[in-house]
Each structure stands twice: as structure tokens, then as C-alpha cells.
Amino acid sequence: MNLARLFAGQEATWPPAARHIAGPWSLRDGQGGGKRVSAATLDGAFDPAAVAEAEAGMRALGQAPLFMVRPDETALDADLAARGYAVVDPVTILSGAVADLAAEPPPPVSAFTLWEPLAIMDELWAENGIGPARRAVMARVQGPKTAILGRRKDRAAGVAFAALDRDMAFVHAVAVSPEHRRQGTAVNMMRAAAQWAQDQGATSLNVLVTDHNHAARALYASLNMTDVGQYHYRTIAPQKA
Known part of the structure; x- marks a missing residue:
């Protein structure tokens, strides 16, 4: 099963209030609806220098920085770990x-x-x-x-x-x-x-x-x-x- 298709279906059936593009990131305005509708995701190539842009964007929405890490996003995962980001709520589809x-x-x-x-x-x-x-x-x-x-x-x-x-x-x-x-x-x-x-x-x-x-x-x-x-x-x- 195509993972990109699964993630698109998940968002279509449980959508954020708004979605904003900031550099390589999708930032979601969850309005208190939980992690799935509030987490940032990486849409382009990973650039460690762009993490600060995502953090600032989420704080501007009144949300604590939160990233969804999907399969094969190992560089992002390692970088966030080095910055002190802890894994929470591993999810299986x-x-x-x-x-x-x-x-x-x-x-x-x-x-x-x-x-x-x-x-x-x-x-x-x-x-x-x-x-x-x-x-x-x-x-x-x-x-x-x-x-x-x-x-x-x-x-x-x-x-x-x-x-x-x-x-x-x-x-x-x-x-x-x-x-x-x-x-x-x-x-x-x-x-x-x-x-x-x-x-x-x-x-x-x-x-x-x-x-x-x-x-x-x-x-x-x-x-x-x-x-x-x-x-x-x-x-x-x-x-x-």
C-alpha cells in the first residue's frame, strides 16, 4: 500500500483547521484537536537550518513545536533527537x-x-x-x-x-x-x-x-x-x- 496515499487519506479524513506551507514544511493549525492535526511534516528535502523556521511557525500558531516523523525520514529523526526532541506516541496504521x-x-x-x-x-x-x-x-x-x-x-x-x-x-x-x-x-x-x-x-x-x-x-x-x-x-x- 502506498504510504503517501495513506497519509493523504488520514489527513483528508481527520483534517487540521488550516495548513500552512513554510519552506520545506507543512504547518498545521490544530486548534486543540490533538497531535495529528497539529504536527509539522517535512514536504521537501531536509535541511537542518530549516528546523528553526518550523519551530517559529508553530509557536506563531500558539502551539508547542511538534513534528510527525514518517518512514525513511531518518535524517530528520536524528537531527530532532540531537536537539532534545523526544519520541512520543509511536503510531501504527x-x-x-x-x-x-x-x-x-x-x-x-x-x-x-x-x-x-x-x-x-x-x-x-x-x-x-x-x-x-x-x-x-x-x-x-x-x-x-x-x-x-x-x-x-x-x-x-x-x-x-x-x-x-x-x-x-x-x-x-x-x-x-x-x-x-x-x-x-x-x-x-x-x-x-x-x-x-x-x-x-x-x-x-x-x-x-x-x-x-x-x-x-x-x-x-x-x-x-x-x-x-x-x-x-x-x-x-x-x-x-
Whole structure:
């Protein structure tokens, strides 16, 4: 799978508020929506002298310097490490075939797709740490998109967001209430997302998961989703007292 295409799809389905070009960098105005919509990325050849330009640009946006380092950007990675930037949140991109994931539908009334999200869905996201700034990212998506509501024992149990970029669907902001975890809610939501994606003409369903999220990685492995790429962030390590 083409990594550049994956990164473009990831951004189209989880976009920053604005993107600015500064020399060889893309700088993102995340407006509090998290690392993915705030990190700078290298678009041209790496020049160590240009790092200061990226740092200044991010500070001008009111954001602490944060870089996304993608595969093969070894010179950038080494330079940032030498400047005291620490690795945070290594991420793996996992992908599965939509046809396979949609082949087994979720049980009746266990998962629904709809847009706009219901109030209970916003409440579930908020209870699981996905606040207004991240929900604003969903509202910014221009292409086909949907929210997914998972239900268990006649109660709202989980929520997720999916969006399409050409033939790729991405699922973001998956959250399941603690009392409903490990009960199949997330699996049902992923299968509902796959059925929605199939109806939209997508051929792959993709998720991004931090490497330390072992529960999520186990979930996606159970759905036969496979590793198709990685990246990590670097930010200045906090000073010890």
C-alpha cells in the first residue's frame, strides 16, 4: 500500500483547521484537536537550518513545536533527537479489506451509522476524553462521513467516526464505555463502519493506533487488519526539576 496515499487519506479524513506551507514544511493549525492535526511534516528535502523556521511557525500558531516523523525520514529523526526532541506516541496504521470486514454484519440493533451525531454520542465521546476540539475535526471533514453508535443491552455503549477519501475509509475516535468493553461493541462498530464504507465504494478500512494501546491492537488483529505503516512524533522533552 502506498504510504503517501495513506497519509493523504488520514489527513483528508481527520483534517487540521488550516495548513500552512513554510519552506520545506507543512504547518498545521490544530486548534486543540490533538497531535495529528497539529504536527509539522517535512514536504521537501531536509535541511537542518530549516528546523528553526518550523519551530517559529508553530509557536506563531500558539502551539508547542511538534513534528510527525514518517518512514525513511531518518535524517530528520536524528537531527530532532540531537536537539532534545523526544519520541512520543509511536503510531501504527492498520488496514483491512472492506469486503472481508463487511461480510459478517453486526447483530441486529447493535450498531448504527448516522450523521449528524446524536447528543448521546457526543456525551460518550466526551466521557472518553474526546472533547469539543476533536469533535470539531469531524465537522471539518468535507467528504463522505458518518458516526457509528454501538449499543449493548439496549444502551448506548460505544461511538466512532468514519470518513472516506476516494477508495480508502478511515475510522477515528473509537470509544467504548468502560462497562461495555470486551463485550463485542467495538467489533460491531467496526463491522458497521465497513458496511458503510462498502456502500460508499471503499475497498480498504484503515485505523491509526498508538503502539501502547494493546487492547485496540488486539481488537484490530482479531479483525485480521494488518500493519501497513508507522510514524511517530517528536517534541521537546520536559525539563526535569
